[in-house]
Amino acid sequence: MFESSLLAIYRRKHLMRTALAAPRPTEHLTRSHAAEVASDRREGQLTLTRRGRFILIGLPTLMVGLCVVALLMLFLSAGTASASPQSAGQGTQTVIVGSGETLWDIAAEVDPAADTRDIISQIDDMNDLSSGHVTPGQRLIVPVISGR
Numbered sequence: 001m002f003e004s005s006l007l008a009i010y011r012r013k014h015l016m017r018t019a020l021a022a023p024r025p026t027e028h029l030t031r032s033h034a035a036e037v038a039s040d041r042r043e044g045q046l047t048l049t050r051r052g053r054f055i056l057i058g059l060p061t062l063m064v065g066l067c068v069v070a071l072l073m074l075f076l077s078a079g080t081a082s083a084s085p086q087s088a089g090q091g092t093q094t095v096i097v098g099s100g101e102t103l104w105d106i107a108a109e110v111d112p113a114a115d116t117r118d119i120i121s122q123i124d125d126m127n128d129l130s131s132g133h134v135t136p137g138q139r140l141i142v143p144v145i146s147g148r
Contacts, residue, residue, distance in 0.1 A: 091144040092126065099136045111145045
């Protein structure tokens with residue numbers, strides 16, 4: 001009885017070894033399929049993965065889409081100019097800055113009765129001045145007071 005159980009164990013091990021060593025039909029098909037695919041592939045042909053296709057096609061498409069949306073938002077935004085109550089009914093004129101003149105002098109000439117700081121602010125807004133300094137020969141757009 002002891003001998004027959006050892007013989008059965010030996011047979012099982014031997015069968016398992018031969019079964020593992022024998023090629024499986026699926027492995028054989030897989031190897032032949034891989035060889036077939038490799039033979040069909042030409043030299044220098046590029047094969048893209050999902051990530052590669054996304055980077056090559058998806059990102060540029062996404063960037064173009066974002067640019068289109070940004071341009072649409074820029075052109076369709078409600079960027080209308082509105083006249084302030086102070087400038088309603090006022091025209092403009094061009095003044096050339098003289099030698100030694102300042103914004104204060106120009107604003108005082110435009111409307112001596114009004115607050116000079118308000119006139120300077122209007123001149124600054126009309127001319128998009130980054131600082132309060134003006135140079136001789138510079139052309140400035142100034143408000144014309146209609147009450148005079």
